[in-house]
Amino acid sequence: MEIIQKLFxxxxxxxxxxxxxxxxxxxxYALVVLYTEMKVAAxxxxxxxxxxxxxxxxxxxxxxxLKLLQKEDIIPDKADKLLFRLAPIxxxxxxxxxxxxxPFSSIYIGSNINLGAFFLVAVGSxxxxxxxxxxxxxxxxxxxxxxxRSAAQMISYEIPTAIAIIIVVMITGSLNLQDVTxxxxxGIGNWVVFGGxxxxxxxxxxxxxxIITFFILFVSSIAEVNRTPFDLPEAESELVxxxxxxxxxxxxxMFYLSEYANLFTVSAVGIALFLGGWxxxxxxxxxxxxWGIFWFxxxxxxxxxxxxxVRWTLPRLRVDQLMYVSWKVLTPWLFxxxxxxxxxxxx
Amino acid sequence: xxxxxxxxxxxxxxxxxVKQGHIKTSTGKTIRTEEMIIxxxxxxxxxxxxxRLEIVVDGEIIVDCIPHIGYLxxxxxxxxxxxxxxxxxxxxxxxxxxxxxxxxxxxxxLAAERLLKIEVPERVEYIRVIMAELxxxxxxxxAVGTYGIDSGAFTPFLYTFIDREKILDLxxxxxxxxxxxxxxxxxxxxxxxxxxxxxxxKDFVEYFRPRLKMLNDLLSYNEIFVKRxxxxxxxxxxxxxxxxxSGPQLRGSGVNxxxxxxxxxxIYHKLEWEPQVGxxxxxxxxxxxxxxxxxxxxxxxxxxxxxxxxxxLPEGNVKAAIxxxxxxxxDAEIYVRTESSRGELGFYIVSDGTASPFxxxxxxxxFVNLSxxxxxxxxxxxxxxxxxxxxxxxxxxxxDR
Numbered sequence: 061m062e063i064i065q066k067l068f069x070x071x072x073x074x075x076x077x078x079x080x081x082x083x084x085x086x087x088x089y090a091l092v093v094l095y096t097e098m099k100v101a102a103x104x105x106x107x108x109x110x111x112x113x114x115x116x117x118x119x120x121x122x123x124x125x126l127k128l129l130q131k132e133d134i135i136p137d138k139a140d141k142l143l144f145r146l147a148p149i150x151x152x153x154x155x156x157x158x159x160x161x162x163p164f165s166s167i168y169i170g171s172n173i174n175l176g177a178f179f180l181v182a183v184g185s186x187x188x189x190x191x192x193x194x195x196x197x198x199x200x201x202x203x204x205x206x207x208x209r210s211a212a213q214m215i216s217y218e219i220p221t222a223i224a225i226i227i228v229v230m231i232t233g234s235l236n237l238q239d240v241t242x243x244x245x246x247g248i249g250n251w252v253v254f255g256g257x258x259x260x261x262x263x264x265x266x267x268x269x270x271i272i273t274f275f276i277l278f279v280s281s282i283a284e285v286n287r288t289p290f291d292l293p294e295a296e297s298e299l300v301x302x303x304x305x306x307x308x309x310x311x312x313x314m315f316y317l318s319e320y321a322n323l324f325t326v327s328a329v330g331i332a333l334f335l336g337g338w339x340x341x342x343x344x345x346x347x348x349x350x351w352g353i354f355w356f357x358x359x360x361x362x363x364x365x366x367x368x369x370v371r372w373t374l375p376r377l378r379v380d381q382l383m384y385v386s387w388k389v390l391t392p393w394l395f396x397x398x399x400x401x402x403x404x405x406x407x
Numbered sequence: 408x409x410x411x412x413x414x415x416x417x418x419x420x421x422x423x424x425v426k427q428g429h430i431k432t433s434t435g436k437t438i439r440t441e442e443m444i445i446x447x448x449x450x451x452x453x454x455x456x457x458x459r460l461e462i463v464v465d466g467e468i469i470v471d472c473i474p475h476i477g478y479l480x481x482x483x484x485x486x487x488x489x490x491x492x493x494x495x496x497x498x499x500x501x502x503x504x505x506x507x508x509x510x511x512x513x514x515x516x517l518a519a520e521r522l523l524k525i526e527v528p529e530r531v532e533y534i535r536v537i538m539a540e541l542x543x544x545x546x547x548x549x550a551v552g553t554y555g556i557d558s559g560a561f562t563p564f565l566y567t568f569i570d571r572e573k574i575l576d577l578x579x580x581x582x583x584x585x586x587x588x589x590x591x592x593x594x595x596x597x598x599x600x601x602x603x604x605x606x607x608x609k610d611f612v613e614y615f616r617p618r619l620k621m622l623n624d625l626l627s628y629n630e631i632f633v634k635r636x637x638x639x640x641x642x643x644x645x646x647x648x649x650x651x652x653s654g655p656q657l658r659g660s661g662v663n664x665x666x667x668x669x670x671x672x673x674i675y676h677k678l679e680w681e682p683q684v685g686x687x688x689x690x691x692x693x694x695x696x697x698x699x700x701x702x703x704x705x706x707x708x709x710x711x712x713x714x715x716x717x718x719x720l721p722e723g724n725v726k727a728a729i730x731x732x733x734x735x736x737x738d739a740e741i742y743v744r745t746e747s748s749r750g751e752l753g754f755y756i757v758s759d760g761t762a763s764p765f766x767x768x769x770x771x772x773x774f775v776n777l778s779x780x781x782x783x784x785x786x787x788x789x790x791x792x793x794x795x796x797x798x799x800x801x802x803x804x805x806x807d808r
Contacts, residue, residue: 105565201445205467205789288559289631292790299789300452373625375632376559378790379467 078170082159089357090320091121097368104372128316131309136199139306143197148307148314151190155318157183158325163238165338165352176237177225180329181218184284187322188214191303194315198306206302209292209379216386217283217290223394224277227401228333231256231266237329241337248341253334265404269397274334276390276397278366281326283386285319288371292379327363328356335359425463426470442470449478453557453793456803458777462784462792469792472784474777479807487767493519493733494593496767500754501587503769504805506549509542509578510747511805512591517672518743518754519593522735530723531595532674536716537608538578538590540709544615545574546748547655547702547709550800554699555626557797558635563626570618573611580604593733595726605717612710612717619706627696627703636699637690640783640795644693650779654750654772655705656799659685659698666746678715680708695798702800732762749773749800771805 095118102109110117135144160170161179173179188211195207229235231252232243244250246257253274255263283290292302299305304315331337336359338352346355377385425442432438448459457478463471483503487496500515501508513535520527552567575585580601582590590597626632642652647660657664665682667675683704685697737760744753750772759765776799784792 101561105562106569107565201443291559372562374560375555375626375629375635376790377631378635378788380788381634 079160082156082162082170086156086159086317086321086324089324090317091125093320093323093361093364094121094124096365100365100368101372104369125313128313129310131312133309133311134306136306138199140197140199143193144306145311147190147194147197148311148318149190150193151187152314152318152321154183154186154188154190155321155325157186159321161237162325162328163241163332163337164356165349166238166242167349168353169238172236172238174234174236177229177235177240177329177333180237180325181222181225184221184325185214185218187318190318194307195303198303200306202299202301203303203305206292206299206305209299210286210303212379213286213290213292213382214284216383217280220276220280220386220390220394221284223391223398224273224280225329225333227270227273227394227398228252230398230401230405231258231270237332237337241332241339244336245339245347247339247343248336250339251334251336251341262404262407266401269400269404270334272393273397273401274330276394277330277334278363280386280390281330282367282370283382285322285326285367287323287367289374289377290382291371291376292382323364323367324360327360327367330363331356331359426465440465447792454796455553455801458796458801458803458806460780460792460796462789464789467788467790469784469787469789472781472792474780476774476777476803476806479803481808483808484767484769487764490763492762493764496764497592498587498589500769501589502804503771503808504546504747504749504752504773504802505586506802507542507546507748508587509538509591510546510745510752512588513539514743514745514747514752515754516591516593517745518741518756519733521743522739522741522756522758523593523729523733525594525727525729527595527727528723528725529674529721531725531727533716533720534596534600534725535591536673536675536678537713537720538581540712540716541574541577541608543748544706544709545571547706548574550702550748551622551626551699554794554797554800557793558626558632560626560629560632563622566618566622566625570615573614577604577608577611580607592726594729595724599725605720608713608717612714615710616707619703623703627700633689633696635790636695636794636798638694639690639791640695640787640798641691642693642698642779642783646779646782647693650782651775652750652779653775654746654748655683655701656698656750656776656779658683659701659798660693661685661687661697666744666751670744672743672745674716675712677719678712680711683708695794698798698800734760734762736760744770747772749802749805750776769808771808773799773801773803773805774808777801777806 098109110120113119113123135141158180161173161176163169191210192207195203195210228240232240234240234243244252244256248254250257253270255266255270258266304312307315338356340347340351340355425444428440429437430440442463442465445462445464446459447462448454449457454460459475459478461473461475462469481502483499486499490496496515497512500511503511548567548571552564555561555563578588579585581604582588582598642656642660644660644662647657647662652660653664661684663682663684668682683701685692685701687694687697688700689696735758737758740755740757742753742755744751751770752772753770755768755770756764757766780796780799784795787795
């Protein structure tokens with residue numbers, strides 16, 4: 061950060077550059093994940109995926125992206141033109157804003173605000189607005205279904221996510237994600253998922269609850285990014301393509317990009333809260349600001365891999381079952397965890 | 408005079424008024440609610456071809472569902488009348504149920520043979536049984552795989568297609584075709600089995616048994632899949648019988664009825680196997696899961712049949728001595744029914760003494776099975792409708808013919 065500040069004395073340029081940094085990251089990362097997803101899916105399904113564009117199809121994601129950029133941009137005749145154009149942008153803005161508070165490394169965080177975790181939950185809801193807008197503006201009944209389903213789903217699953225975050229905040233004592241990560245620095249034993257850096261007795265008592273909380277956060281994060289088994293908003297076999305049925309070309313790519321960016325966000329939140337964020341799992345070994353970025357991205361990537369694996373293995377839930385899981389399974393369990401963690405911390 | 412109303416396809420009346428309602432919000436405002444009419448298909452991804460469903464929904468719940476068919480109508484029956492030879496109908500019969508072509512051509516060949524009173528050599532019967540059962544596995548594999556897609560699991564589909572590919576390879580080495588075979592001819596077969604066929608078929612049976620277990624683990628007993636399909640689209644016994652439903656769908660409702668056993672043809676009575684019925688293991692008898700599991704179990708039975716038939720395969724000729732031009736007696740008529748992969752497939756043939764049939768009527772199982780869809784879809788959710796339609800396992804080529 062300092063280097064950039066020294067290079068360009070102008071504050072405006074610095075802040076623009078810093079805020080563009082995640083965008084570069086997202087695009088590069090989306091290409092990698094796109095490739096990974098196709099390859100992992102293919103190998104799960106006993107096939108090889110693309111092999112022709114570049115070595116083992118390495119250039120295929122780039123070709124895919126270029127194709128999407130070139131495609132004709134179609135807006136349905138009876139669509140609400142303004143909302144239709146606005147929706148992908150809003151969805152992407154919601155996702156992108158979250159990158160402001162992700163602690164990539166001990167020295168790099170877009171905006172080191174004290175309400176980081178809270179901010180994440182807040183801007184995360186913005187994505188729903190975009191999707192709902194897309195569903196409504198398309199003037200297509202299937203899209204509308206997708207939009208409404210998505211709204212119901214994301215609202216339901218924000219509650220488990222928020223409670224899970226509260227539990228971590230109770231343990232770490234901060235809403236600032238940088239502080240939360242610093243709290244867990246110093247090896248795998250200090251991670252919140254294993255009870256955090258507390259006396260061993262307290263740690264042992266906290267551990268079952270933190271593990272459950274982590275698992276629930278993982279489940280609800282899959283639901284928040286609309287992936288199988290919770291991919292109801294774009295359930296292909298039911299709703300054609302859900303809210304993005306009518307989208308094509310660049311606008312479709314925006315939704316696509318925001319989905320992959322969101323995938324990284326929820327993973328990053330999960331690891332920043334529970335798995336030590338940028339801190340090395342081996343204490344001081346391989347730790348430092350640059351290694352920090354490596355650990356952060358690597359951990360999030362593993363998280364994403366698990367999500368891909370789940371996606372290509374499981375069937376999809378039904379709408380009412382989805383609600384059931386959120387309201388009657390995850391939320392009560394989290395309240396139990398919340399209460400227990402609170403009691404343990406008071407003791 | 409033809410009753411004109413009979414010719415009208417069932418449809419929503421043009422003046423159908425959607426029911427309106429009101430709900431009160433927590434702030435005391437009233438909001439107007441309305442039913443919605445949606446067209447599902449013919450381009451919808453999960454209607455298994457070109458089925459169009461006109462559905463009236465109240466939110467996500469289906470109030471009414473009307474199937475519209477005919478998008479793939481190819482005048483099968485009329486074409487048959489214009490063939491110059493009975494034999495020429497066989498390729499058309501292939502194209503009815505393209506997922507299960509072997510059983511189709513067998514059904515037509517059988518009907519023609521009974522009409523002409525031809526006895527086929529025993530070797531032919533054995534080979535036909537082997538082929539039909541392999542075809543049944545291939546067809547059920549498609550049904551199960553696409554059912555996975557309907558439920559949102561994409562992976563099982565590709566696994567089933569790997570296995571199906573092996574069956575198609577067997578067919579290809581036998582008759583050169585992979586989908587539409589024209590292999591079972593009137594009075595025999597087009598070719599004898601190739602030399603390595605028996606060996607490879609045995610290998611396949613050995614290979615496929617563990618794969619079935621794997622498919623069951625991956626899909627059938629998956630917790631989410633069971634939750635999705637159990638107690639969904641329950642088709643009670645009496646309704647199933649009233650609608651003349653047949654095949655795995657009927658057996659899924661707990662009716663022990665299989666034409667291979669109850670109206671035996673060919674050599675099925677010599678072989679040991681059991682028709683599989685739904686037992687309501689996960690929910691109610693006759694739900695989607697039962698229909699699915701009946702197909703899974705049936706594939707196992709098919710393997711048993713194939714094994715026995717391969718073991719007992721006699722030597723001999725594969726063509727009966729039949730005249731070059733087949734001319735049945737004047738005014739002869741016959742109805743022969745067989746158990747195809749989807750249920751009772753029957754051919755009714757009327758002869759006028761010439762070389763071409765005077766009238767051919769096909770009784771397709773998918774068409775009849777589809778008729779029960781509106782009955783069981785009411786009250787279900789859209790997501791369920793997809794699964795119910797999938798569990799019926801329709802092939803539009805046969806529904807529309």
